[in-house]
Amino acid sequence: MVKAANGNDMLLSGVASVVLRVGAQDIDSEVLISPDMTSLILGIDCMERNECVFHCKEKQIRANDEWVELKREPSDQKIRKIYVTENTLLLPS
Numbered sequence: 690m691v692k693a694a695n696g697n698d699m700l701l702s703g704v705a706s707v708v709l710r711v712g713a714q715d716i717d718s719e720v721l722i723s724p725d726m727t728s729l730i731l732g733i734d735c736m737e738r739n740e741c742v743f744h745c746k747e748k749q750i751r752a753n754d755e756w757v758e759l760k761r762e763p764s765d766q767k768i769r770k771i772y773v774t775e776n777t778l779l780l781p782s
Contacts, residue, residue, distance in 0.1 A: 691721060693781040699725050712757040725781050
């Protein structure tokens with residue numbers, strides 16, 4: 690069972706075994722596939738296995754003793770606040 694950040698169950702379409710390229714190294718990973726998600730999220734178990742350390746100020750992550758530069762994903766949508774006049778349910782997708 691996988692839960693979304695709001696505590697609701699997340700629909701899973703399947704699981705894939707993939708190799709993630711992090712810097713110059715390959716990391717074997719199991720990826721959960723869901724129509725509710727549009728990007729990759731690394732779980733704490735994956736980060737623990739690969740001894741990940743984030744250096745936010747330098748925009749780097751270390752995985753298995755190799756530092757890799759982080760890149761910000763461009764965002765077209767810049768909504769800061771949403772006001773509603775009645776109770777509204779916002780789904781995770």
